[in-house]
Amino acid sequence: MTIANDTVNAANGVHLLKRRSSHVDGFGTRAIHVGSEANPETGAVIPPISLSTTYRQDGVGNHKGFEYSRSGNPNRDALEATLASLESGGTYALAFSSGSATTATILQSAGPNAHVVSVNDVYGGTFRYLRRVASETQGLESTFVDLENADDEAILSSFRDNTKLIWIESPTNPTLRLIDIPRIVSLARSHASRPLVVVDNTFLSPFYQSPLLLGADIVVHSLTKYINGHSDVVMGAAILPSHHAQLAEKLRFLQNAHGAVPSPYDSWLAQRGAKTLHLRMKAHGINALKVAQLLQSSPYVEDVIYPGLSTHPRNEIAYRSLSPHAKKFVDKLRSAVDADGNSLESEGGFPYGGMVSFRIKGGAVEANKFLTTMRLFTLAESLGGVESLAELPAQMTHGSIPEAERALLGIGDNLIRLSVGVEEADDLVRDVEEALEAAVGGDGKQVNELH
Ligand SMILES: Cc1ncc(COP(=O)(O)O)c(C=O)c1O
Missing domain, CATH: 3.40.640.10 (Type I PLP-dependent aspartate aminotransferase-like (Major domain))
Incomplete structure (x- = not known):
């Protein structure tokens, strides 16, 4: 040609x-x-x-x-x-x-x-x-x-x-x-x-x-x-x-x-x-919200970033930016009530994609221990697959950014990024909980000693 x-x-x-x-x-x-x-x-x-x-x-x-x-x-x-x-x-x-x-x-x-x-x-x-x-x-x-x-x-x-x-x-x-x-x-x-x-x-x-x-x-x-x-x-x-x-x-x-x-x-x-994007994204979102809620309640976590959490400062913008089909999905979930009468809204958020970032208490040592202790989350770059992944941006995906610039962007040594997959939510939550315990709470270490 x-x-x-x-x-x-x-x-x-x-x-x-x-x-x-x-x-x-x-x-x-x-x-x-x-x-x-x-x-x-x-x-x-x-x-x-x-x-x-x-x-x-x-x-x-x-x-x-x-x-x-x-x-x-x-x-x-x-x-x-x-x-x-x-x-x-x-x-x-x-x-x-x-x-x-x-x-x-x-x-x-x-x-x-x-x-x-x-x-x-x-x-x-x-x-x-x-x-x-x-x-x-x-x-x-x-x-x-x-x-x-x-x-x-x-x-x-x-x-x-x-x-x-x-x-x-x-x-x-x-x-x-x-x-x-x-x-x-x-x-x-x-x-x-x-x-x-x-x-x-x-x-x-x-x-x-x-x-x-x-x-x-x-x-x-x-x-x-x-x-x-x-x-x-x-x-x-x-x-x-x-x-x-x-x-x-x-x-x-x-x-x-x-x-x-x-x-x-x-x-x-x-x-x-x-062909399964809609099914996967709903599951990613539901799982990510559950993981974000667990992180939010953990004594081993400094802060959690998930715009779907109602405590996120731009949660209202997150809701406004939802596509018409996602809004329908989120609204339906919010109005749904479980057997105990709890709605997702009362649990403090809505699904907003599968990415969750958080700062673990401590620094690079605790972050590394957390990442290598996880059983279901694989320590790897990339995101968006059905399997859960976790990484340390400061040393992996964002390692090429000079430290001073990283600091300005809030990418410290204790910032961990999770790509929450579509496995069973309870298993993922348990995996995160156990790895946090091992990384920060384990070995007789007191959380308040770290700060
Ligand atoms: C937000 C975003 N845009 C673009 C890219 C580049 O995509 P690819 O790796 O397919 O070249 C990436 C890769 O990580 C990404 O995260």
């Missing part, structure tokens, strides 16, 4: 047109059915894996929608249709070979000598790309702003004439700061440079948060996390609303030109994972 053909392919929007999908059905129904229609030739209910790199043409340019697998293939197409449907308000979806490749492509689309305003607590890989790649290769400048706490004036003063993008993550990693997305969207709209608002929605997944419905222009996901959900695929995606056809086309062109595309097999796996 020639470059000219690639360009024509993207410009014709051959694959873009297929992104249009229905939002009529409920979230779980869309997860299972959109992009997963029975194969018209064989009747196979599950899409076959199409490994062919090239597709026969009946005459030059006369094909069935696919020419060369980098430009498009049935499995990536099917996954993209699922993603466009799951990210409420989305029309166009583009899958990439990682979340990082997605980020790089979007930042590159800003063009030369542009300026980006980013949340200061952004994912380390995004920070690295902004500061060490985009700055050198496309002269892109970036300003990091505390988009959670800065007032409107301070945020607006960070915008320049050439500000093309505002980059948001909410909640942030690992301190789960919440950005009021509609507020940032309205500030962006009020500024002459009209920057686009990009939201990395990896931590909450399309189940808990729908940034496009809150006015965002692009949603980014590391599919590696919740959407695939089984810790066996590295992949990313960008999703855009219907009024961004041109931008979607530009990203489609770059997707093909860079070639950072996922394989058909990985696309198939991620689509299979996405």
Whole structure:
């Protein structure tokens, strides 16, 4: 295939047109059915894996929608249709070979000598790309702003004439700061440079948060996390609303030109994972709330960060930011009463994703003991899989951030991040309880000796 053909392919929007999908059905129904229609030739209910790199043409340019697998293939197409449907308000979806490749492509689309305003607590890989790649290769400048706490004036003063993008993550990693997305969207709209608002929605997944419905222009996901959900695929995606056809086309062109595309097999796996996203996210949220409540009541814990806890200072924003389907789920749970007459609300919170961070009493020694004592939580990086993981951000995921900056962000040696999985909640709670006892309470050590 020639470059000219690639360009024509993207410009014709051959694959873009297929992104249009229905939002009529409920979230779980869309997860299972959109992009997963029975194969018209064989009747196979599950899409076959199409490994062919090239597709026969009946005459030059006369094909069935696919020419060369980098430009498009049935499995990536099917996954993209699922993603466009799951990210409420989305029309166009583009899958990439990682979340990082997605980020790089979007930042590159800003063009030369542009300026980006980013949340200061952004994912380390995004920070690295902004500061060490985009700055050198496309002269892109970036300003990091505390988009959670800065007032409107301070945020607006960070915008320049050439500000093309505002980059948001909410909640942030690992301190789960919440950005009021509609507020940032309205500030962006009020500024002459009209920057686009990009939201990395990896931590909450399309189940808990729908940034496009809150006015965002692009949603980014590391599919590696919740959407695939089984810790066996590295992949990313960008999703855009219907009024961004041109931008979607530009990203489609770059997707093909860079070639950072996922394989058909990985696309198939991620689509299979996405079919249970709604079930997994509900279970992650319920389990995480229970673990957060246990941590909150533990004498061995300094503080717990889980925006779903009613004691979290931005709990009200967390509730407001819930997607319509998550709100329905949360409201139903809140009104439900158990056999003892206790409602979830009276227990002090609601499910809000599966990530919980906390500061253990003591320091690196206690944190390390806790992490190595756990039986069910595996000490490992990453998040969003069905199995529970735990890590020490200061030495693992955020180890490359200078200590002084880490301190400013609240990432000390005793901050532990949990990715709460979907095992039985009671087992996870017991695991955390026993590891805390062993790390802080054990060996005859008195808690108050530590402070
Ligand atoms: C919030 C967030 N965005 C993007 C990425 C990058 O995704 P990937 O590892 O799939 O490149 C990560 C990875 O940890 C992440 O946590």
